[in-house]
Amino acid sequence: MSNYKQGLDFAKSQDQNDPISSYRNQFHIPKDKDGNDWLYFTGNSLGLQPKATKEYINQELEDWANLGVEGHFEAKNPWMPYHEFLTESMAKIVGAKPIEVVIMNTLTTNLHLLMVSFYQPTKTKYKIVIESDAFPSDRYAVQTQLEFHGFNASEGVIEWKPREGEELLNIDDLETILEEQGDEIALLLIGGVNYYTGQYLDIKKIADLGHAKDCMVGIDLAHGVGNIKPDFHNSGVDFAAWCTYKYLNAGPGSLGGLFVHEKHAHNKDLKRFAGWWSHNKSTRFNMRQPLDIIPGAEGWQLSNPPILSMAAIKASLDMFNEVGMDALRAKSEKLTGYFEFLINELNNEKIKIITPTNPKERGCQLSIQVKDADKNLHKQLTEANIITDWREPDVIRCAPVPLYNTFVDVYKMVEKLKEILNR
Ligand SMILES: Cc1ncc(COP(=O)(O)O)c(C=O)c1O
Ligand SMILES: Nc1ccccc1C(=O)C[C@H](N)C(=O)O
Incomplete structure (x- = not known):
């Protein structure tokens, strides 16, 4: 009652x-x-929109007006390490260690970059499990990854569906899928909170089931970040991505977040797409250097990030940190x-x-x-x-x-x- x-x-x-x-x-x-x-x-x-957002963005506009390129180092919040000012608060919200989190790009872009690393299909183990009601962008991302690797998308996607006459997913059905087809499955990519039904799935259980069959496990947390407490590190999921424009109130099209579990932080053999922002910060500007990947989530960055969007994210995260x-x-x-x-x-x-x-x-x-x-x-x-x-x-x-x-x-x-x- x-x-x-x-x-x-x-x-x-x-x-x-x-x-x-x-x-x-x-x-x-x-x-x-x-x-x-x-x-x-x-x-x-x-x-x-938080009322404070305007001040945070104005600060960067003013520093840009007054300092030009010197703002990278001389701004009140220097732009060069600006993303680092967001990491700790962001990590706390998703239950991660700072080395596991970075703010960069947007959600679908990040899913693709993460799949470059964590979707490594073989001829026999290549299928991807998604929810039947996955958000379309996730479905398209998964289909085109399969095609990129030379597989047939409709054959390669396995849908975890609600039972006949039901709306919600039952974790036992995921277990059955893995028991029956686990040898062919390379990756589970699941919405932690489903955009349509609002169902919050047991992320740790999903990770355990997937790992028991040697699958990589990724979570789309678009509808969960700032809404539920996912405890990513302890759940053991390999990777996750989310946006910051929903419950994190950072504005339309604002940058997304990415999680890579600490167990992958120092694995330099993981395939990835890299850019200069993936490279060791202390030698980045020495130029003509061979690629030296930053350990942890920061090593998935490619480009220098848009500071104005990060300022709006900082406004939001400062509030989340307080409350x-x-x-x-x-x-x-x-x-x-x-x-x-x-x-x-x-x-x-x-x-x-x-x-x-x-x-x-x-x-x-x-x-x-x-x-x-x-x-x-x-x-x-x-x-x-x-x-x-x-x-x-x-x-x-x-x-x-x-x-x-x-x-x-x-x-x-x-x-x-x-x-x-x-x-
Ligand atoms: C679950 C989910 N995946 C992907 C997206 C697409 O995000 P983006 O446009 O930032 O790539 C959204 C929302 O737009 C979403 O809710
Ligand atoms: N970014 C948008 C731009 C235009 C219209 C909707 C969105 C959404 O974010 C949709 C959301 N992902 C959803 O769960 O429906």
């Missing part, structure tokens, strides 16, 4: 007792034409639990939550399946300035984000939903 209650007063009292409620004021909340805050539930697609994932998760479980409670109380046959009910198997997102794929429901929510997203074929995704959403946001959202459903 939950301790949740109906009514606006309950929502208000939860907000009053929320130890991290003040963080909402550190964000720009979009408003309607009368000046009322939108009810924004799409932090799972694009997080809101901490434990406090965020504690609020998130309550807030999403409350959301689930209110929706279930509606008891309306037109909608069904497909996200797991166990808080250990989800982050903040709830995916609401709409009967007959009636998109009109999503349209009417949007017209009421309640921002959710529609994902084909029949789901409205809603993510109450603990950094800036309130219990009252959730209450108002469900009141409106009730009104629309009863029209």
